[in-house]
Amino acid sequence: MTGLAALAGQPVIAGGGLAGLATALLMDRPCVLLSPAPLARDAASALAQGGIAAAIGADDSAGLHGADTLAAGAGLCDPDVVAAIVGAGPDAVAALASLGVVFDLGADGRPDLHLEAAHSRARIAHALGDGTGAEIMRALVARVRATPRITVMEGAGLRRLILHDGRVAGVEIARGGVVLALPTSACVIATGGVGALFPATTSPVGGQGSGLACAARAGAVLRDMEFVQFHPTALADGPEGAPRALVSEAVRGAGAILVDETGARFTDELAPRDVVARAIQAHLTAGHRVLLDARAATRGDFARHFPGIARACAARGLDPDRQPMPVRPAVHYHMGGIETDLNGRSTVPGLWACGEAASTGLHGANRLASNSLLEAFVCAGFVARDLDALSLPVPRPVGVPVPDAGDGVGLADIHACLGRAAGILRDGAGLARAARALAPHVATDDRALVGAMLCLAALDRRESRGGHYRTDYPRMAATAVHSRLTLARTLTMLADLSARDPALTPADGLTVP
Structure with missing residues (x-):
């Protein structure tokens, strides 16, 4: 592996799934790709069965695809973002094929198209029958490994963002029990979703919201955290x-x-x-x-x-x-995440996000089936184009990594807490109890922070919409409003909850302090 000092200043992409691989491949400049597991291992992209939604059928159009996306999103999609991403669908399928993805073909030699729920047309391009994600990852991993300008660090994960004057100045990387600091003025979070925080999920074990926690601790806005899709x-x-x-x-x-x-x-x-x-x-x-x-x-x-x-x-x-x-x-996909614009830029200068970790405005309150692979690839291209067009600041030297503040919360406790309070059917009392139970741990445990933010956003949304259903507020509100949380706002809300009703019992899901 290239010496760490030689990588200083290169954009760092955290995540070895489709969004991370595609960002690295579609970028022209040298970059560093972090993957906690070997490439394609423990990535939700590799498990995707259905395929990639794109309006490539003779009876289809981007307008129809966009209308279906907006309908599924229950009023919280951004129409301009929807138009941009679904409009890029046909080119995305062609680009993936050019990168070596072998799609299943029909008798006419064109991609065979499946119909999925809430789509008005058959528009799901697939591979290996129900092995689309595995086929896409096979092709992209081979391309990444054959691209010398991409430095792949396997067994390495993003631990913390280093800031200077409010913008990204470096990253801390955890690898093999050692924490390394790398100066950079550009980081892309493509770390996937939060499904592994729930007891029943289709997500791989790595999907614990680590990238969302890093972004939140750096001051980024997280949007619509309450919207969890249960397959x-x-x-x-x-x-x-x-x-x-x-x-x-x-x-x-x-x-x-x-x-x-x-x-x-x-x-x-x-x-x-x-x-x-x-x-x-x-x-x-x-x-x-x-x-x-x-x-x-x-x-x-x-x-x-x-x-x-x-x-x-x-x-x-x-x-x-x-x-x-x-x-x-079972929990399958998180519509919420790091708020971004269409270039993938977060609210923190120097921080981008794409894939499931991002909240772009495509999915709204409920993702339309097979729009996730589409978003991951198309938005990776948007991020790559944006980074290539920038003259990145010269990185400053970064200090010694900060040691961990304490022991983390057990995953079984997180499962019990979120499974009980933030499942398919939610209510205010359960969400408040879960948030209070997590509160003592958010300063030192990333999973507790992400879980608390999810519960607080769900508690604040006093309606039922898309993937969020409140038994105590079963109707949809007349106006669709996004939820937005920062770390500071989260800590204030948790303090208010604890002051209002500090009593906890072991039934709240975590060991009572």
Whole structure:
């Protein structure tokens, strides 16, 4: 590996998923790419099944794709951002193909297109049947490794942003138990979402919001933290603590139906994800089993259409051609994150974000299926273009890394706290209890900080909209308003909560101080 001193001044990209890899590849200047795990390992992008949404069908248009995105987003999408990103969809598919991604083709030689929930057209370009993310990551990892101007630091993660006069002046990097300081005036956070903070999730274990915490501690605005998307159909069976195997939206798009133990259907399978997830949760809470029946849809050939899902089922002793699959909702995607403009710039000079870690304005309150890979690749290009156009300040020397302030909170405690308070069905009392339980730990634990910010944003949103549902405020407000939190605002809100009702019990999810 190149000596650290030789890398001073180069943009640092934190994250080894699609957003991070694409930012590095689409940039012309030398850069440093941090990945806590080997490239493509522990990245949510590699697990993506459905594909990438793009208006490339003969009966489709960017206008139709944009309208579907706006409808799913429940009033919180930015129309200009939606138009820019979905308008770039066809070029994104072409660019990925040029980088070596092999999309599945139809009889006409053009990309085969799946239909997914809340899309008015079949527009999901896919690869390896249901292995789109793995195929995209295979191609991009190979390109990154073959690009000498990209310095890849595997086993390395962003620990802290170093500021000078309010702008990024360097980064602290944790690698192999050692903390290193690297001067730079440009950092891109592409660290993914927060799914691993919840007990039932399809996210890899690394999705714990570390990049969001780094941004918040640097003073960045985090937007719409309360909006968490629960995928309706994760396999109900699986190892405890491991990511849930996902049954792609495309299975329902192909005609699979949701039934209970009596064989009765109880919801519209192609409604938006939040609607389907709540319907399934309500049915489970009422004591029913919920099963996804694909037998008639795939006619004995499930494995050809969905080979990855078929393998996951086989590992659990299930045969989708002969029996329905038991499913339940699981945390799948975080619509909130670091507030950015369309160039990926955050509210902190020198800090960019893209992918799931960013809140661009595309997803609003509820992400439209398969818009995530689209956003990650397109916005990576926007960030790369913006960085290439800048004359970056000469980096200043940075000091010795600051030691850790104390022990962190156990992940099981975070799971218990957020799983109980911030799940599909929320209420003010539960959210307040969870925020108060996390409050003593936010100064020293990044997971507690992100969890507290999520709960506070959800507590403040006294309505139900998209991926956020309050049983005590079940109606949607007439006006759609974004939530915005900074670290300072978070600490003030937590202090107010504790002063109002300081009593805690062990049932609040964390060890009581």
